[in-house]
Amino acid sequence: MKELSLNILDIAQNSIAANATCVTIQVCKDTAQNRLTLCIEDDGKGMTEAFVKKVCDPFVTTRTTRKVGMGIPLLKLAAEQAEGTFSIQSEVGKGTKVTATFTLNHIDRLPLGDIGQTMSVLVSCNQTVDFVYIHKADDKTFVFDTKQMRAALGDVPLNDPEVVLWMQEYIKEGILSINGGV
Amino acid sequence: MKSLADLEAIRNRTINKVGLRKEGTEETRIVVGMATCGIAAGARPVMQAFVEELQKRNITNAFVTQTGCIGVCRLEPIVEVYVPGQEKVTYVKMTAEKAAKVVVDHIVNGKVVEEYTIGNAE
Numbered sequence: 001m002k003e004l005s006l007n008i009l010d011i012a013q014n015s016i017a018a019n020a021t022c023v024t025i026q027v028c029k030d031t032a033q034n035r036l037t038l039c040i041e042d043d044g045k046g047m048t049e050a051f052v053k054k055v056c057d058p059f060v061t062t063r064t065t066r067k068v069g070m071g072i073p074l075l076k077l078a079a080e081q082a083e084g085t086f087s088i089q090s091e092v093g094k095g096t097k098v099t100a101t102f103t104l105n106h107i108d109r110l111p112l113g114d115i116g117q118t119m120s121v122l123v124s125c126n127q128t129v130d131f132v133y134i135h136k137a138d139d140k141t142f143v144f145d146t147k148q149m150r151a152a153l154g155d156v157p158l159n160d161p162e163v164v165l166w167m168q169e170y171i172k173e174g175i176l177s178i179n180g181g182v
Numbered sequence: 183m184k185s186l187a188d189l190e191a192i193r194n195r196t197i198n199k200v201g202l203r204k205e206g207t208e209e210t211r212i213v214v215g216m217a218t219c220g221i222a223a224g225a226r227p228v229m230q231a232f233v234e235e236l237q238k239r240n241i242t243n244a245f246v247t248q249t250g251c252i253g254v255c256r257l258e259p260i261v262e263v264y265v266p267g268q269e270k271v272t273y274v275k276m277t278a279e280k281a282a283k284v285v286v287d288h289i290v291n292g293k294v295v296e297e298y299t300i301g302n303a304e
């Protein structure tokens with residue numbers, strides 16, 4: 001992946017596949033600590049502890065076991081390349097929280113990229129799921145919540161092209177307004 | 183600056199469009215593969231191009247959505263177009279430019295862009 005927002009899009013697809021009704025995505029830029037933190041949390045079906053261990057390292061599984069994907073290992077690799085950390089907390093029946101941290105100014109830290117596009121794909125293609133996007137930049141916070149959108153839109157679907165393009169601009173401006181560019 | 187108030191304006195403007203949509207029973211579905219391999223190959227900008235073209239041409243009888251892995255990673259980004267009453271058309275190795283052509287030729291003018299289809303790739 002070329003941007004972290006693409007990893008976020010991919011990781012959030014796992015939440016949707018796990019039948020989440022609400023997905024919260026958080027990006028946190030902490031200049032003083034030189035840290036960037038990504039967090040994708042859902043209320044989907046969750047995983048057992050043993051399964052979490054397996055999905056973090058596809059090379060551990062043998063060919064006879066269940067085929068495991070590449071999405072989680074790719075984000076883990078991106079974090080490790082930037083001297084960061086990666087963790088998954090999950091509970092069956094409760095949900096999952098994926099956290100990746102990065103050294104903010106590390107030369108191999110990928111740019112965040114276009115979060116507006118990532119969120120608009122998720123929201124417009126999964127209209128029954130609620131999404132919350134929280135972007136923190138030091139002491140400032142920008143929040144985007146599909147519940148507010150639904151209230152304002154009434155019957156207009158979230159995949160209306162005009163709505164999709166509005167969402168992208170709204171998020172882009174929101175991030176810029178708190179100086180949250182990463 | 184964009185604000186939530188813009189959505190009320192869109193809502194007022196779209197009321198008629200939405201009405202039309204519900205009456206005209208069937209819409210064309212444009213389905214973009216959004217699994218890991220699709221995303222890595224560029225599915226997101228392809229979906230973006232479809233959305234922008236639909237908006238630009240004011241097309242209200244088609245919508246864009248996603249699906250998981252379509253199963254042929256080396257041909258991603260893959261897009262399936264479902265025109266009501268017609269067979270599904272699968273486009274492979276899509277780009278933003280190709281998406282624009284598919285909207286004009288296929289969605290608007292009803293002519294499949296054969297050179298981008300999976301049948302042409304294999």
Ligand SMILES: Nc1ncnc2c1ncn2[C@@H]1O[C@H](COP(=O)(O)OP(=O)(O)O)[C@@H](O)[C@H]1O
Nearest residue numbers: 014015018044046047055069070071072073096
């Ligand atoms: N948020 C989640 N909730 C429940 N299960 C998950 C979640 N994220 C990942 N998984 C499980 O881990 C597996 C591996 O995920 P991933 O590495 O993204 O590959 P893929 O999605 O292609 O299978 C998924 O197939 C799924 O079974």
Ligand SMILES: [Mg+2]
Nearest residue numbers: 010014069071
């Ligand atoms: Mg996945």
